[in-house]
Amino acid sequence: MLVALAAIACMAGAAADPAERLPDPAQEARARTLFREVRCLVCQNESIDDSEAALAGDLRQVVRDQVKQGRSDKQIRAFLVERYGEFVLLKPPFSAGNALLWATPAIALILGGVLMALLLRRRAASAADGEDSAPLSQVEEARLQVLLKDE
Amino acid sequence: MITEFGAYALVLALVLSALQMILSAIGGARRSSLLAGAGRGAALGAFLGTALTFLALIHAFVVSDFSVANVAANSHTAKPMLYKVAGAWGSHEGSMLLWCLVLTGYGAAVASFGEALPPRLRAYAVATQGALGVLFLAYTVFASNPMARLLDVPVEGASLNPLLQDPALAFHPPFLYAGYVGFSVVFSFSMAALIEGRVDAAWARWVRPWTLAAWSFLTVGITLGAFWAYYELGWGGWWFWDPVENASFMPWLIGSALLHSAVVLEKRGALPGWTVFLGLAAFTFSMLGAFLVRSGVLTSVHAFAVDPTRGILLLTIMGIAAGAGFAMFALRAPSLNSGGLFAPVSRESAIVLNNIILSTATAVVLVGTLFPLIREATDGEAVSVGAPFFNMTFVPLMVLAMAILPAGPLLAWKRGDARLVVRRLWLALAIAAILGLAAFAAVAPRSALASAGLVVGFWLVGGAVLELAERVKAFRAPWPEVRRRLTGLPRGAWGTTLAHAGLGIFVLGAAFETTWRVEAAQALSVGGQLKLGAYELALTDVGTVEGENYIAERGIVKITRAGAPVCEARPERRFYPTGKQTTSEVAICPKVLDDLYVVLGERRAGPDGQPAWLVRAFVNPWVRLIFLGPLVMAIGGLVSLSDRRLRFGVGKRAERAA
Known part of the structure; x- marks a missing residue:
């Protein structure tokens, strides 16, 4: 039961919140695609695209910043893994x-x-x-x- | 008093299950109809005992008897009556009791309706069902007793998680369990056949109705769960590849494979070993699901009633039951007859391919679900396996299976003619390809995959319709002949058509919704407007409303299209004081196939100092098909089942005549 309660905090995706959006629609679309591959670390099994948790908001900010700086998807993923471990990716990388x-x-x-x-x-x-x-x-x-x- | 009586009835049910196991087993081994009959009586008694306990628990919930620990932990006097009743199966203990109720219920059904079965097979099946009953009832009585009392009686209960206070979710577990646990009968029949050392066409005929019933219930149960997630969680999604969803999905996949391989065994006597293996596997996956959901080894949005210590017990139970089953299989499988012959191009081959793909898909879901545990145990690395992985692996497998699906029913048994099939299906293929290409042209290159989804969906529906047309010789024979054939068509054929078309309907909905969903979000003050595709949304008012056990902020969102009013959505943000929880109540304006989906967010300060709410809205095109498709599939299963029941009657009449 507690688990389900904890999950509530994370629900109702906020990625579309206009306050956070990037001005360039192409960049924003790329960020949104990336969001779906990144796990909200404090939630149960949600991507940061779905999560309303504060940490998910921070992660979205990180990803959006990097997209804005023109870094590639691969670079952004590598950056996230270096910072948070493979746990952060919902699609594990091809590795041994x-x-x-x-x-x-x-x-x-x-x-x-x-x-x-x-x-x-x-x-x-x-x-x-x-x-x-x-x-x-x-x-x-x-x-x-x-x-x-x-x- | 009623509670004590319920606790007593549960212990009685456990004892009767043990008697059911022992008497039926001896009755089968000694060919004693007296002992086997006594075993069947015990099976009925075990069901009756469990049912009485279940009623006693519901009674305790209805009268809010907080001296019962389970009621105190999961109910509240202010809760609406429906959720008081549903609260009886909303917790770990209560849901295990529901599991036992369904398990003993199926046992009683085999004992009462299995007259057409050979007496030994029936006795062994009832015995196995009794053994399963002993395992799960003992667990419920000793480790998870829902009737346990509290010494310190609280004045008020802790209430049920408000997310679970929902009509779809109140009925979701009973359907899910009727499906999940229904596979226990198939497990018992498989064990009985292995003990006897004979798996043949007649056996397949007896097992199929149970498989069909379990599969249909499970289909409805999973769909209700997905529907709940869609409108209750408020993120517009309906399937998240969450461990708990996967846990219910694996038995469904295996059950689907079993339904098909049992047809081959029934009609052609082929694949006996494989079919029995699937029969054992389906319930093993059900038990695995029960373990995964309750033990807390995996984190999930749906996990409830998590308890690691009892998880170990459940794992042990699963080990005993599945271990016995597969040991028996290893012992007897080599001596099973391999049955009928078939050519590489034949209906048998198509179904074998279907089984290979469905089993592979199950393996993918299983490994994907357990992989985080495997990595943790092997090198301590924490990894996540989520939707992107399953979309990349599971979906292509299903596309492959669906590509060959329409050809299956058109191929002849034993030796089919591929050219004939192509000649009969070219129309479906052409329509599917044209519509898919048109869709691709409209949105390319954004969603090549979605266009492929549409091709597959139209291919399935078209194929199912053409197959039916072929059977009744539509357009080729004169109308009276077609009508005669239509009325003479066995229900099983209708069932096949419905189930396959239902799958197509689901695929169309899923592909369409995923690709063409329109999303908009904005912080609105009262009077604010938001554009959503062709629609205009205006937040005209936000007021407070009081429900039975919650207080809510309710927004009034007027939706118009080119100035013409479409509907008025009333999304809410509910606060439940008893658990201090907030939930968001989605407002859905249903169109014919589409939904306008509006969510009210938290109150915040607007740009001009006025209060504002983040309003998120979606147009979910064709989303209705996602839930309609599986329902059509389940109806197909039930239609097919009604055919089988008729046949049971025929079998009995034939026996009397003989």
Whole structure:
């Protein structure tokens, strides 16, 4: 319950607050995109784009200042990580430590693909031997047919 | 007195669950219909006991009996009645009791409605359900008893978090749990089939209705949660890839995979091992969710009732149940028959691909959710995994799955003809591509991804409609023939069409809303104006209103479009004195598919010394589809379920005739 209470303080995104905005709309748009990747450090799981917490406001200021100074997205991210650790990024960088995270989709897909290939190959092999044996007993098969007839 | 009675009934339910497990197991092993029948009776008793406890807890909440610790901690006399009742499942203890209620309820359902099942399979399933009941009821009785009394009775309760005092959230947990815990039946059936060593088409037919029911409830539950987040949190979003959201999403993904693989097993006898594996996995993910949400190992905006010590207990329970399940699977899987044959281009292959992608997606969500813990444990580095990660990994996977989806139902079993499918679907593809390109031209290059989303959405809806048209031979056969086919179409086919179209509707809404949302914010004094896209917003008044248990500042925002009035939004900022909490109450002006969404911010000093409020407003185009789509999917599931129930009847009649 306490956690949920703490979360309230952070809610209702304030990034659109006109008082904070950058005058150049292109720069402002870039800052907004960056906000969505930066974690509000004192909140539960929100970006600084969503958060009303004071610290999120400070971080927005930092990002906007740097965007204004013409620093690249990469430089800004590096700056934030140096200051607050990787925790500040909602999308962990590609690094050895995060290899498992980023490799998961590929590993799972390849594993699935290999399993499917094996399945199809075994099917092809047993098809050469003739049809697969009936897994049901005669009584069950008859009952299944009755059930299936409703199709 | 009623509370003591409730506490007693809960212990009784625990004892009856133990009896249910033992009697059914022995009844199954010895083929004794007497013992198995006694086990089923115990299952009904366990449900009755849990239901009585649940009613006793609701009673304690309704009469505000603060001598019950749980009521004192989560209720208040000034709370509206609906939230007093809903408060019964708003806490750790209460929600665990709801979990047990659903668990024993499903057990009682298997015991009462499973007459068409083979007696041994049924006995083992009831026994497994009893074992799960023992684990969770013991946890509730000994570690999380909602009926515990306080020696020092407070005069007033601490009230329920005002964010949770919301109609959508009052009904969100019952639906969610009916889904989450519904997978326990599938788990029990999987265990029963593994104990018997037989997984076949008939088994798949018996398991599918339970899977469909659980999946449909879970779909509604998740949608209610997302809807709540949309209008209660006030940031205009509806899904945040938050650990708690992920916890409920993983069983849904696995359940979706299971629904499809069970069809293959039922129609073609293929994939028995894989289907049983998914059957065990779905409830394992439900238990994992229960652990993640309650243990506090992960931080989340939704986390509630967090308690690390009891988290360990929940983890242990999950370890015992899942461990037993997968050990059994490892033991029996090699001896399972591998079933029917199919070619690389066939409906079976399409469904296997669907399963591979859904499982990969589940793995991504799982690793993404747990990764901060993994890093912390391995090298102590604190990292965050949030929405940008999931958008980059999960979304492309889903696009891939949806790209092949419409082809699936049009492919023949065993050996399909890809050219035939292309010939039947080119219209859907052409419409989707044209609309997607048009959207791209309108907003390019800002949102190539959103245009892709629209293509996928139209492709899904078009594909579902064309598949239905194909089945009834629309445009090809004379009308009476089409009508005959339409009325003769099994409900399962309607269910498939609805579910697939519903997914398309959701994708359209999500893509449209994310791309074309218009946002505006300004500090306004009374009389101030704000431009929001084509709309003009004017703050005409801010007054104070008093609710049942809160005081609110309410702004009156008149919305006009080119001078013509559109609607009057009344966003509020509520203060709940009992918990000293402030919440913001979003005002939503619903258009047909769009929402005008207005949020009133904190009072501040305006530029000319007058008080001003930060008014934020959004136009959320097509946002309705985001919530409508999943509802259509759930309705599809229920329509399909009504088909199955008919078939149960057919099975019984056939048996009587035999």
